[in-house]
Amino acid sequence: MTDWLQLRERPTLVVGAGGLGGAGAHALALAGARVLLADVDAANLETVRLRAKEAGAEIETIQADLRTPEACRALVAEAAEKLGGIEVFLHAVGRNVRKPLAELGDDDWESVVNLNLSTAYWTGQAVGKIMVERGYGRMVYCSSVSGLLAHAHHAPYAATKGGLNQLLRVMAREWAPHGVTVNGVAPGYIETNLTKAYLDKDGNREKLESLVPAGRLGRPDEVADTITYLSSDRAGFITGQVVYIDGGRTLV
Numbered sequence: 001m002t003d004w005l006q007l008r009e010r011p012t013l014v015v016g017a018g019g020l021g022g023a024g025a026h027a028l029a030l031a032g033a034r035v036l037l038a039d040v041d042a043a044n045l046e047t048v049r050l051r052a053k054e055a056g057a058e059i060e061t062i063q064a065d066l067r068t069p070e071a072c073r074a075l076v077a078e079a080a081e082k083l084g085g086i087e088v089f090l091h092a093v094g095r096n097v098r099k100p101l102a103e104l105g106d107d108d109w110e111s112v113v114n115l116n117l118s119t120a121y122w123t124g125q126a127v128g129k130i131m132v133e134r135g136y137g138r139m140v141y142c143s144s145v146s147g148l149l150a151h152a153h154h155a156p157y158a159a160t161k162g163g164l165n166q167l168l169r170v171m172a173r174e175w176a177p178h179g180v181t182v183n184g185v186a187p188g189y190i191e192t193n194l195t196k197a198y199l200d201k202d203g204n205r206e207k208l209e210s211l212v213p214a215g216r217l218g219r220p221d222e223v224a225d226t227i228t229y230l231s232s233d234r235a236g237f238i239t240g241q242v243v244y245i246d247g248g249r250t251l252v
């Protein structure tokens with residue numbers, strides 16, 4: 001088969017080895033990209049690495065806690081050194097704290113802003129410089145339907161996803177002249193470690209499924225397919241966009 005996506009041998013950094021980052025790294029590796037996957041959780045890294053190996057692809061892993069600018073910059077520098085540059089970047093770390101606004105503590109706010117938005121800025125700025133110098137790059141961020149809809153008990157999460165959408169639009173605008181695209185995927189509910197406990201409680205799964213015109217929740221591989229396309233050479237004229245992968249959830 002021809003290399004339609006032209007991802008073969010592309011030096012690729014993925015941060016986040018959870019449900020969506022893991023699925024994205026897997027799909028990119030199967031498309032032939034040389035993937036370096038970073039996460040704070042060694043077990044998640046190993047799960048993704050082994051799954052790729054079973055499928056005949058290789059993923060190199062690196063354990064890193066991204067909660068400071070220094071850690072983000074050090075990771076990007078190490079990745080560029082190991083891979084000989086970075087042409088594809090996927091940001092897929094994130095967390096949610098579900099509480100009514102009045103009950104949120106300062107730590108809740110700060111930890112969500114730090115992981116969801118600040119790491120996106122710190123890693124993205126460092127990766128962007130490398131891509132601009134190379135004159136080529138594909139960056140993809142995991143946003144969310146929560147960046148658009150006003151879900152109750154999602155204040156810090158929704159604020160970070162709305163902020164992320166604007167951050168990636170400015171990155172896209174500044175770096176478009178240099179062959180670098182920056183886009184977001186915005187999934188609805190997908191079952192991963194981020195959502196599993198909530199979906200398993202109090203009939204939440206059925207309630208949420210009933211809000212989706214397609215009548216079901218999404219799967220990680222459905223998000224990974226969009227990530228793969230936006231990371232590919234084929235998507236060179238798409239930039240600053242947030243693609244909703246939600247079975248129509250944001251239409252109603």
Ligand SMILES: NC(=O)c1ccc[n+]([C@@H]2O[C@H](COP(=O)([O-])OP(=O)(O)OC[C@H]3O[C@@H](n4cnc5c(N)ncnc54)[C@H](O)[C@@H]3O)[C@@H](O)[C@H]2O)c1
Pocket residue numbers: 016017018019020021022038039040041044064065066067092093094095115116142143144145186187188189190191192193194195
């Ligand atoms: N699952 C969904 O339904 C859904 C929907 C919309 C958006 N998203 C977004 O997609 C992204 C990935 O979500 P997911 O479902 O894969 O979540 P997940 O919980 O399965 O994975 C998140 C990963 O981030 C890692 N991580 C946490 N703190 C870290 C740190 N300090 N340094 C490095 N890594 C760290 C975790 O170890 C984990 O592997 C997030 O930004 C999330 O907001 C998910």
